Each structure stands twice: as C-alpha cells, then as structure tokens.
Amino acid sequence: MRSINKGNEKDEIRINAYQLFTKLAPSVFGAAPFALIIAALISILQSVFWVLETMAQHKFFDAATSLTTGKIAFRIVIFYLCILALANIGCQVLNGVINYIFNVLIEKITGKLSLNIHQKIARLSPIDFENTKKLDDINKAINGKNNAVLFTLLVASIFTFYIPYFFFMGWYLFSLKPILVQSIILVFIPTAATQLIRSRIFTKMEDKSGPVRRECEYYENCMVSREYFKETRLLGGFYFFKKQFIDTLKLLQNLRFRATMKTNLIELTMRIVTVCGYYGILYMLFEALMNREITVGAFAAVFNSIGSLYGIMEEIICRNLGSMAQNLGTVQNYLKLLEMPEREGVHYDIPKNFDIVLDKVSFSYPGSSKEAIKNVSFTIHHGETLAVVGENGSGKSTMIRLITGLCTPTKGSVSFGGIDTKKLSMKSLFSKTSAVFQKYQRYQMKLCENIGISNVERNIDKDLLDDACIKSGLNQEDSSFTNGYETMLSREFDGVDLSGGQWQRIAIARGFYRDHELIILDEPTAAIDPYEETRIYNKFAEISKDKTAIIVTHRLGSVKLADRIIVMKEGRIAQIGTHEELIQTEGEYSKLYEAQEQWYREVLV
Ligand SMILES: Nc1ncnc2c1ncn2[C@@H]1O[C@H](COP(=O)(O)OP(=O)(O)OP(=O)(O)O)[C@@H](O)[C@H]1O
Ligand SMILES: [Mg+2]
Structure with a gap:
C-alpha cells in the first residue's frame, strides 16, 4: 500500500525557474496590477536609498575625520549627519511600506491563484478524479499554490530590489576600486550553485513524497473525522490507521531528512568558500586604505556596508532562493495542473x-x-x-x-x-440531466440550500422546494427541522444532524428540484x-x-x-x-x- 510512485519520474518535463516565472507572471500580474507597479517602483527607490545611505556614511566619516584635523567647519559635519539620518529614515519608511504592500499582495494573489485552480478543476474531465496519478497532481498543485505566489514575488523583488541594489552598489564600489566588484561576483557563484543543486534534490523529493503525503493525510482523516469515528472506534480500525499514519509520516520525514542532509552538506562547503571570500575583500579594502587608494570614510562606509551586502546575499540566496529552490517542485505542480488537458466539447442545445x-x-x-x-x-x-x-x-x-x-x-x-x-x-x-447518486453528498448547509444547490441559477423557490419535498417524502415540518427550511444541517456549524433515511430523502429532493428531461x-x-x-x-x-x-x-x-x-x-x-x-x-x-x-x-x- 505504501509504494512510492517511481514509474513516471522520467516522463516528467522539468521547466526552469525562468520558464516558471514567465508562465506564472500573467496571472500574478492580473491579480493586482496597480499594487504590483507601485511595489516595483518603491522597491527600486528602496535600493537607491540603501546605496545612498552607504554614500552618506562615506561622506560623513570623511567629514568627521577632516573636522578632527580642522580642515572643515562643524556645521558641514552636521549637514552630512542630517543627510545620513534622512537616508536612514528613508530606508526604514520604504521598508515598512514595501512590507505592507507585500502582505496585501500575497493575500490578493493567493486568492487569484486559488480561483485559477478551482476553475481549472471544474473544467477537468470527471474521469480524472478516478485516476490516482491525477488526484496526486491536483493535491500537489494545491500545495504548490502558496509557493507559486512567494516565488513570483521573490523573482519580482530580485529584479526590482536586489539587482538594482547590486548594480548601484557595484557602481559605487567600482568607483572606489574596480577589483572589489569582481571579487563580490566571484564569491556569489558558489552560493548560487548550491541553490541550483538544492532545487534539483527537493524537486525529486517532492515527486516521491506527493503520494505518501496523500496517504498520510487520508489515514489522519480516518482517525479524526466524524464521518469515520464510529466505525474506526468500534471495529478497532483506529489503531490500524494510527499505525499506517505513523508509518507514512515517518516515510515522509525520512524523505525530507535525506534531502535536507544532502543539501546542508553541500551548503556548508560553499558557505566556507563564501566566508573566505568575504574576509578576502575586507583585506583588499584594508590594503587599499594603507596604500591611500581610498579614504578613511570610504573604508568605514564600505566596511560597514559590505556586512549588509553579505547579509543581503545570504538573505536572497540562502534563505529566499534556498527555500524557493526547495519549493520549486511544488510551484511546478501548480503549473502542471493548469496545463492538464481539459474535457473539450462544443456547446449544443440538446433538443x-x-x-x-x-x-x-x-x-x-x-x-x-x-x-x-x-x-x-x-x-x-x-x-x-x-x-x-x-x-x-x-x-x-x-x-x-x-x-x-x-x-x-x-x-x-x-x-x-x-x-x-x-x-x-x-x-x-x-x-x-438530474441525478441522485449512490454516494450522494451531505452538504453542511441549510436545508433549503441542500436542496436548492441543484439549481443555483434560480433563486430558492419555496413552492418548488415544497414540491421536491413532497415527491421525495421529506417532511420539512418534522421536529428534526427546528427552523424549517432554514435549519442548519451540520453539527459542526451549530446545526442538527439527521438520520441516514432523512439525508437520502434530501438527496432525492435535490434531484427533483433541478430542471431536467x-x-x-x-x-x-x-x-x-x-x-x-x-x-x-x-x-x-x-x-x-x-x-x-x-x-x-x-x-x-x-x-x-x-x-x-x-x-x-x-x-x-x-x-x-x-x-x-x-x-x-x-x-x-x-x-x-x-x-x-x-x-x-x-x-x-
Ligand atoms: N472508480 C473506479 N475505479 C476502478 N474500478 C472501478 C471504479 N468504480 C467501479 N469500478 C469497478 O467497475 C466494476 C463495476 O462497478 P459498478 O460500481 O459500476 O458496479 P455496480 O453494479 O454499480 O455495483 P453496486 O451494486 O455495488 O453499486 C466493478 O468491478 C468495480 O470494481
Ligand atoms: Mg452502483
């Protein structure tokens, strides 16, 4: 029962981050175009402010040094201090604004992508729901939706914040000493390579863990949901499901643990290289100061900002890109669902x-x-x-x-x-067509909605409800329906529950309520x-x-x-x-x- 689907791994078509982004971008942009444009402009402005802050520090430190030797007046130092304070305030304000906009964007875009999934599922052929592989893909896509939002926003912030920041910062460092820019790029490469490897490892893991996760969730549901509890408690199935749940959970954890171990080892090696590069750059800076190629102010400002530069690199590459690489597989599953073949057919007015x-x-x-x-x-x-x-x-x-x-x-x-x-x-x-199936549904809604749902295009009609109830032998005036048609049929939502026979009559009434030939x-x-x-x-x-x-x-x-x-x-x-x-x-x-x-x-x- 707990076999892991290995068969189709080779058939999977892998697409890279660029292709993922270009496919996701239209629906993400369509969800909140105005807010996204504003966010992009503020991000660019934020990157400019960050560099301006470093430049202001440079000027302030130089001015302060000159003041000690009496070369400039005190008010000039105060002037540079004010510029530095303004740049700093600007950074903080923009940071707050962008965080707020991002939170709003995440809500909006997640809603839009959920809607895409639901619309897509509605267009799939009903037979797809009999296919375990496709059910797996649907399950994985729902998991991938949130990551798809984070992924798109991350890529967008790379282009509107990180790249402009590195560009302006690079330009500034180049003006101080050209070699500084090249060494930063070289240090960047091993870290980026690690994330590429991480992405592959986690995509593979996601393919393997999808079916196991579905099983695990099913066993959990069998243990905790009301629908199963009488049978699982009385017939002892609870302990069977508990064992299956623990087994599948362990398998899931094992898959994740192995993938994490592998990537952490690779990451550790690459980080050592990065840290060596960091100190190499600091040494170069110090040498340039000693050779009087840069001023004390430039040294102090760059020394200070190189820390945040590495902080940003860590954030963007190790944390953001890292977790993204880890989740790229799930984002791909979201797109895979959107590209699933749909049930095609033309509209035709059947006589x-x-x-x-x-x-x-x-x-x-x-x-x-x-x-x-x-x-x-x-x-x-x-x-x-x-x-x-x-x-x-x-x-x-x-x-x-x-x-x-x-x-x-x-x-x-x-x-x-x-x-x-x-x-x-x-x-x-x-x-x-109208139908009442062997496995009919018990909707946790009001009685009138439970019947009326088969004809949503029409407003709920009391006469038609009465008619459907008479035909199915359902007595809505029965004491079970404490509030007539308005009775909530759900214990979870503070309503009532019914007998199996009453539920069946509701299902039959629902069938009659729909217009049909x-x-x-x-x-x-x-x-x-x-x-x-x-x-x-x-x-x-x-x-x-x-x-x-x-x-x-x-x-x-x-x-x-x-x-x-x-x-x-x-x-x-x-x-x-x-x-x-x-x-x-x-x-x-x-x-x-x-x-x-x-x-x-x-x-x-
Ligand atoms: N979703 C499914 N996937 C695979 N096989 C199925 C599926 N549903 C039914 N079958 C198989 O198709 C055959 C016919 O099943 P079907 O449900 O049509 O029988 P039925 O006559 O309606 O039975 P019952 O009287 O128990 O309702 C059975 O052998 C069953 O195993
Ligand atoms: Mg049957």
Missing part, C-alpha cells in the same frame, strides 16, 4: 425530447485493464422509464456514468439526440424501508411521465413500474424487457425476483 443511444460501448477505469462495461448497445427513448438491476459490481453505476456523460466510453459511443457525448461540452451535456436514481434509497422506497419510486414514475427516468435498484419490487428493465451481469446486458416478459423467461431476473418475492412474503408479510 427537449432527445433519445440516448449506446452503441457498442465498452469502458475501463483509468489504470485498470479490466472492462467494467463490455460491448453494450441499446437505446433509451425519450419519456421512457428504465430500471437497471444486477448484482454488486455488475456495472450498473458505471453504465449510469456513461449515460450521463460523466465518463466517456473507451470503445463505442454514447449519443444524446444524435450527438456523441465526447463532442459535447459538460455544460450542454448536463443541462437537461432525464433523471436518474442510482440506488439512493438503501436507508429507506422497502415500502417507502416503492412509494418513492411509484411517485417518481408518476411525475416522470413525460421525462426520461432511470432507476437503479436491488429491490425488484420497485422496478415493476418501469417500461423496460435491464439486467446487468459482469459488465454486460444479460436481459432486457418488461417485468412481465422477464418474469416469464427463465433467466437472471426471474431467479432474482423469485428469491426476493419469497423474502418479502416470509419476512415482511
């Missing part, structure tokens, strides 16, 4: 009375060689009520996914009103007793008279009302016909019906 034609349809889930549906062909006529029955795993839900267009066939075709579902956009495809109930009635299920299905058939309706169920008592019944077996259609036809034919259906009829007689009657 109201459309037939659905399945032609030699076969389907395998991603990563599975087994066909869940095998060469299935039939037509669902508009207005027909179809029931699908069959044993567990026979392919009923998969066929429903193919009929709705949630999945597209691996072989053959499914068409809506003559148009292949592969060619239709998801919006047109789902525009006339095709409606599907894929066994949403397991928690509802057989009598009530039959009542719901009868109601369903009655109200779906002029609509196409598909019912999936195991309880054959509910399917008599269908115009036709399909019996599935091992991914194929074993039988198809009306209840009367099937009951008279020896086969799967009559066997199942007899068994259930006997059960109804013995147990229920």
Whole structure:
C-alpha cells in the first residue's frame, strides 16, 4: 500500500525557474496590477536609498575625520549627519511600506491563484478524479499554490530590489576600486550553485513524497473525522490507521531528512568558500586604505556596508532562493495542473425530447485493464422509464456514468439526440440531466440550500422546494427541522444532524428540484424501508411521465413500474424487457425476483 510512485519520474518535463516565472507572471500580474507597479517602483527607490545611505556614511566619516584635523567647519559635519539620518529614515519608511504592500499582495494573489485552480478543476474531465496519478497532481498543485505566489514575488523583488541594489552598489564600489566588484561576483557563484543543486534534490523529493503525503493525510482523516469515528472506534480500525499514519509520516520525514542532509552538506562547503571570500575583500579594502587608494570614510562606509551586502546575499540566496529552490517542485505542480488537458466539447442545445443511444460501448477505469462495461448497445427513448438491476459490481453505476456523460466510453459511443457525448461540452451535456447518486453528498448547509444547490441559477423557490419535498417524502415540518427550511444541517456549524433515511430523502429532493428531461436514481434509497422506497419510486414514475427516468435498484419490487428493465451481469446486458416478459423467461431476473418475492412474503408479510 505504501509504494512510492517511481514509474513516471522520467516522463516528467522539468521547466526552469525562468520558464516558471514567465508562465506564472500573467496571472500574478492580473491579480493586482496597480499594487504590483507601485511595489516595483518603491522597491527600486528602496535600493537607491540603501546605496545612498552607504554614500552618506562615506561622506560623513570623511567629514568627521577632516573636522578632527580642522580642515572643515562643524556645521558641514552636521549637514552630512542630517543627510545620513534622512537616508536612514528613508530606508526604514520604504521598508515598512514595501512590507505592507507585500502582505496585501500575497493575500490578493493567493486568492487569484486559488480561483485559477478551482476553475481549472471544474473544467477537468470527471474521469480524472478516478485516476490516482491525477488526484496526486491536483493535491500537489494545491500545495504548490502558496509557493507559486512567494516565488513570483521573490523573482519580482530580485529584479526590482536586489539587482538594482547590486548594480548601484557595484557602481559605487567600482568607483572606489574596480577589483572589489569582481571579487563580490566571484564569491556569489558558489552560493548560487548550491541553490541550483538544492532545487534539483527537493524537486525529486517532492515527486516521491506527493503520494505518501496523500496517504498520510487520508489515514489522519480516518482517525479524526466524524464521518469515520464510529466505525474506526468500534471495529478497532483506529489503531490500524494510527499505525499506517505513523508509518507514512515517518516515510515522509525520512524523505525530507535525506534531502535536507544532502543539501546542508553541500551548503556548508560553499558557505566556507563564501566566508573566505568575504574576509578576502575586507583585506583588499584594508590594503587599499594603507596604500591611500581610498579614504578613511570610504573604508568605514564600505566596511560597514559590505556586512549588509553579505547579509543581503545570504538573505536572497540562502534563505529566499534556498527555500524557493526547495519549493520549486511544488510551484511546478501548480503549473502542471493548469496545463492538464481539459474535457473539450462544443456547446449544443440538446433538443427537449432527445433519445440516448449506446452503441457498442465498452469502458475501463483509468489504470485498470479490466472492462467494467463490455460491448453494450441499446437505446433509451425519450419519456421512457428504465430500471437497471444486477448484482454488486455488475456495472450498473458505471453504465449510469456513461449515460450521463460523466465518463466517456473507451470503445463505442454514447449519443444524446444524435450527438456523441465526447463532442459535447459538460455544460450542454448536463443541462437537461438530474441525478441522485449512490454516494450522494451531505452538504453542511441549510436545508433549503441542500436542496436548492441543484439549481443555483434560480433563486430558492419555496413552492418548488415544497414540491421536491413532497415527491421525495421529506417532511420539512418534522421536529428534526427546528427552523424549517432554514435549519442548519451540520453539527459542526451549530446545526442538527439527521438520520441516514432523512439525508437520502434530501438527496432525492435535490434531484427533483433541478430542471431536467432525464433523471436518474442510482440506488439512493438503501436507508429507506422497502415500502417507502416503492412509494418513492411509484411517485417518481408518476411525475416522470413525460421525462426520461432511470432507476437503479436491488429491490425488484420497485422496478415493476418501469417500461423496460435491464439486467446487468459482469459488465454486460444479460436481459432486457418488461417485468412481465422477464418474469416469464427463465433467466437472471426471474431467479432474482423469485428469491426476493419469497423474502418479502416470509419476512415482511
Ligand atoms: N472508480 C473506479 N475505479 C476502478 N474500478 C472501478 C471504479 N468504480 C467501479 N469500478 C469497478 O467497475 C466494476 C463495476 O462497478 P459498478 O460500481 O459500476 O458496479 P455496480 O453494479 O454499480 O455495483 P453496486 O451494486 O455495488 O453499486 C466493478 O468491478 C468495480 O470494481
Ligand atoms: Mg452502483
């Protein structure tokens, strides 16, 4: 279970920091163009002030030295001191302003990138969510989003602060002694090389740790979430998940520890080189002072600023670029998600009375060689009520996914009103369909929102809500709903929780609330007793008279009302016909019906 995905490492296309930046820049810039321009201008101004401060120190120290020898007047020293103080205040003010703007920018841009992710996920094919590799990529992209923001802002500050600062500072040092500039650049190189290596090591680590992290998070969820707690406590699963959680956590920590160890060793070596360079430069400065190539003021100012120059180098290269290099892999995952192929298709107004034609349809889930549906062909006529029955795993839900267009066939075709579902956009495809799935959702929202969410384009309509509730047998005046339609259905948000059957009725009401020409109930009635299920299905058939309706169920008592019944077996259609036809034919259906009829007689009657 805990295997690490090594298979696809070689297929990954790596892109460098420059390519990452050019791809990210448009969405980042679009999120807050005005604030970014202001931030860039202030950053440049800040770099100028930092150099001005060093130059002011130079002048002040020279003036102070001259004062001791009586060459200049005291007021000139005070004048230079005031300039120095102004430069210093300027630096501090600009620093505060830029920090504030950056905090605002991070909020704004993170919001924008989150939105990009959500929009992208909405455009992905639903089948991508059945693919573990793609799920991993989505998970990694969400982690990478925050780093993408930091990365872009860091690159932007390199261009608007660090590079101008080094340029102005270099120019100043060059005017003092040209060799100073070259030696600074030479010291810079080993540190930059370290970060390149670090980036590669951490990108590889991120690829390996993605699937493990997903497992680890899943085990944690199994231990702590309310959804699992009854079962995990009572059946003892808690300790199993705890062990799995600890194992995966250790594996994650181990991966990170190994990567950190490697990079720290390399970094240590390079830092020693850098420190030697630092003292080399100080020695050169001292020599220049002794040879009277520079003044005492220049020596003091450069001596002072060389410390902050190295501080900045440390900050930009070791801290910022370092952590960035470490996270570049996750930033890449964010872009990888944005570049994932989307479900394509054109918009088409499907006619109201459309037939659905399945032609030699076969389907395998991603990563599975087994066909869940095998060469299935039939037509669902508009207005027909179809029931699908069959044993567990026979392919009923998969066929429903193919009929709705949630999945597209691996072989053959499914068409809506003559148009292949592969060619239709998801919006047109789902525009006339409503469904209640086997695994329906329990939204932690108000009752009216839980039902109304299936038709968000329309404002919540009380009459329609009532209608949907009547059809699904949900009594909103029941004492469980303390505040009627406004009752909050969530214990987490100070609301109420409901029984499984009540939740199922809400899910069914949600299905009815949506405007539809095709409606599907894929066994949403397991928690509802057989009598009530039959009542719901009868109601369903009655109200779906002029609509196409598909019912999936195991309880054959509910399917008599269908115009036709399909019996599935091992991914194929074993039988198809009306209840009367099937009951008279020896086969799967009559066997199942007899068994259930006997059960109804013995147990229920
Ligand atoms: N997401 C998935 N990924 C891979 N295989 C799947 C997936 N979902 C279902 N299958 C496989 O497809 C086959 C058909 O499953 P399906 O859910 O369609 O059966 P079903 O008839 O609806 O069963 P049930 O009565 O239990 O709901 C099964 O063998 C199952 O293992
Ligand atoms: Mg099913």
